[in-house]
Amino acid sequence: MSSWIETTPAPPPARFSAVRGPRPRAVLGVLMISLLHVFASLPAHAGQGIGRQASAGEIAAVDTDVRGDGAGLPPGSGSVAQGEALYEEKCAACHGDFGEGTGRMPALIGGEGSLATDRPRRTIGSFWPFAPSLFDYLRRAMPFGQAGSLSAAETYALTAFLLNINGIAKEDFIASRESLPGVKMPNRAGFVIAPRPASPNTRCMKNCRAPARVMARAKAKGSEK
Ligand code: HEC
Numbered sequence: 015m016s017s018w019i020e021t022t023p024a025p026p027p028a029r030f031s032a033v034r035g036p037r038p039r040a041v042l043g044v045l046m047i048s049l050l051h052v053f054a055s056l057p058a059h060a061g062q063g064i065g066r067q068a069s070a071g072e073i074a075a076v077d078t079d080v081r082g083d084g085a086g087l088p089p090g091s092g093s094v095a096q097g098e099a100l101y102e103e104k105c106a107a108c109h110g111d112f113g114e115g116t117g118r119m120p121a122l123i124g125g126e127g128s129l130a131t132d133r134p135r136r137t138i139g140s141f142w143p144f145a146p147s148l149f150d151y152l153r154r155a156m157p158f159g160q161a162g163s164l165s166a167a168e169t170y171a172l173t174a175f176l177l178n179i180n181g182i183a184k185e186d187f188i189a190s191r192e193s194l195p196g197v198k199m200p201n202r203a204g205f206v207i208a209p210r211p212a213s214p215n216t217r218c219m220k221n222c223r224a225p226a227r228v229m230a231r232a233k234a235k236g237s238e239k
Contacts (some may be wrong), residue, residue: 078150078153078154080146080147080149080150080153082143082144082146083144083195084191086150087190089191090165090167091170091188091189091190091193092167092171092188092189092190093171093174093187094171094175094183094185096171097172097173097174097178097189098175100172101172101175104157105156105172108157108158109121109122112179113179113180120137122179122180123137123139124137124139125139125140126139126140128140129141129201129204137180138176138180140200141201143199143205144199145177145189145194149169149170149189152164152169152173153166153169170190173189174188174189177189177197182197
């Protein structure tokens with residue numbers, strides 16, 4: 015602390031002394047002491063003394079992740095018909111009236127049987143392994159440019175509709191926390207644990223080779239002899 019105080023600028027020359035307030039060192043001392051008081055009065059959880067603990071509501075607003083098995087799905091539900099109306103209003107402009115895609119905006123249907131071909135088309139029906147992930151994605155990322163604007167009920171309805179136009183759910187399907195984990199996605203079995211080892215070599219645990227010395231050398235053109 016003292017070394018910091020010693021590096022503060024010297025007081026201005028004497029001719030300014032008439033307008034000078036308290037001596038800089040005194041000001042600094044008072045400042046430091048009041049800062050110490052502020053830090054000491056912060057609750058222990060403030061850690062580094064910066065910020066405050068997030069409230070339960072603030073955490074809930076961003077804690078929206080849903081696992082493939084459905085863990086994290088919120089209460090609520092939505093039907094295919096409700097989803098269709100929402101889709102027309104909020105999604106069709108980009109993804110096409112039937113989910114066929116427009117321009118460079120991705121298709122949400124089709125592609126079945128294409129994954130092993132030269133031009134795989136990955137869609138909900140051809141690629142996605144879990145229905146709850148669709149809910150997670152929509153609530154997190156769509157509509158593009160207005161991410162986070164869909165309510166849980168709207169997201170359930172859109173999920174139901176997209177599953178329906180992919181031929182995965184019937185017209186009377188109601189998407190909910192209870193129903194989505196049980197939906198069997200066509201490509202579910204297409205996801206396997208990669209059989210490759212994480213590393214081609216066996217990890218050395220003792221008497222290991224000294225780490226290589228990495229050297230950087232700059233070479234200017236024409237400098238090599
Ligand atoms: C302004 C254009 C736009 C709108 C509106 C829009 N999307 Fe998208 N959507 C996109 C783009 C672009 C992507 C690709 C994003 C990426 O890959 O990061 C995408 C990706 C998706 C995907 C993932 C496709 C896949 O298999 O990878 C789904 C599902 C989806 N959108 C559904 C919806 C739904 C449902 C709505 C309406 C609530 C919607 N989108 C509104 C542009 C849009």
